[in-house]
Amino acid sequence: MSKAKRLLDILVFATTKRVFTAQEIADEFNISIRTVHRYIIDLSEMGLPIYAEQGRNGGYKVLTGKMLPPILFTEEEAVSVFFAFQSLRYYRNLPFDTEINSVTHKLYTYLKHDAKEKVDALRSYIAFWNPKRTINTPLLKEIVKLTIENRNVRFCYESKSGIKEKYVHPIGVYAHDGLWYLPAHDFQREKIILYRVDRIVSILSTEECEEKFINLEEWFSSYNISNPIQLKVELTKEGVRQCKSVPYLQELVSIHEDGAGEINASIDKNEINFITPVFYRLGKDAKVLEPRELRDSIRAHAKEILNLYTD
Missing domain, CATH: 1.20.5 (Single alpha-helices involved in coiled-coils or other helix-helix interfaces)
Incomplete structure (x- = not known):
């Protein structure tokens, strides 16, 4: 019998019994005590959490019952x-x-x-490239754990207006563009708010939750426009290309025969501040016709930049 097959059999034996002696393995597999000890060392180096118990009635003990049975990969x-x-x-x-x-x-x-x-x-x-962020997200593991445990969370959050206390119920965590995001039901505002996990400064407290909230998968597929407003934009060929690269705009773009295009769709009014930088960055390749609020927002953004460079 090959050594690999023997190790596999001993691994199954050890994880099943959890507490055993070298003599038991020797008798079970008809091998010497010295060989048993060598195999135990090999299994330990492979990651089996095992330790030796000293004394007259000593032996070996597997530290956890959470080890998976051997999985054979092609x-x-x-x-x-x-x-x-x-x-x-x-x-x-x-x-x-x-x-x-x-x-x-x-x-x-x-x-x-x-x-x-x-x-x-x-x-x-081969690489799935994302921007190499230098921003640290030290509470990511803890946030994921609390989300899976279905707990309500109070944390301190750093935003443009300073550090504020939030009381939320996380519905999931996802990664995008090198950053981690936390959609959560905000109890004060009574709606789902999107938070950056790296901006969570500290976790103040947690509590068990008996309420039923939507999960991340349901949230992704249930986009509701609570305050609809019409978005109309004329796009050059380059504007079409750029908008097709933006996930939340790509499906809204209609392309003309000459390669130029347009956007004519309903969006939520609350998204204006979010999409202003996108259309400002597109410059002359995207002319916003509606809504007026977005045109005013882009104009105000341009004035702020222009004021930085006036002599």
Whole structure:
């Protein structure tokens, strides 16, 4: 029997019994005590949380019952795991970064030479690029944990107007453009507000929640316009290209035969401040016809910039 097969059998035996002696393994698999000790060291290096209990009645104990049974990956499946992890490499903070490093290390260690070459090429030539943010998000893990536990949260949040206390129920956490966002039901404003996780300064308290709220998946698919207003924009060819690169605008763009285009759709009035920088940045490639509030907002933005450069 190969060593790999023997290790796999002992791993199943150890995680099932959790408490055992070297003699029990020796008897079960008809091997010497010395060989048992070598295999235990190998399993420990592979990540099995096991320790030796000293004394007359000593033996071995697996520290947790949360170990998964052995999973056999094909070479292509293992490489695909590395491919998936590539999409996360440009984020400064991840909810489970230590675990990801552990998984990749274990997988890479036991890959065959040709599979390791595939993974090395994958790392060097393929990337899911996101802006490399220098902003730290120290409370990301804690926020994710509280969200999964369905708890209400009080935290201090830093915004343009200063640091304020918020009382919310998180409905999920998602990453976009290198940053982490927290949609949450704000109890004071009685609606879902989108927060940046890196701007959460401290968590003041948490409490159990018995109410039923929508989850992140439901929120993504249930966009409601509570205060509709018409958005009309004329776009040059370059304006079309730029708007097609903006996720929340791309589906609103209609393209003409000459390549130019337009936007004629209903949006929520509350989004005006959010989309003003987008159309200001497009300059002459996007002429906003309606609403008047957006035109005024772009004009005010331009005046602020112009005032910085007056002699």
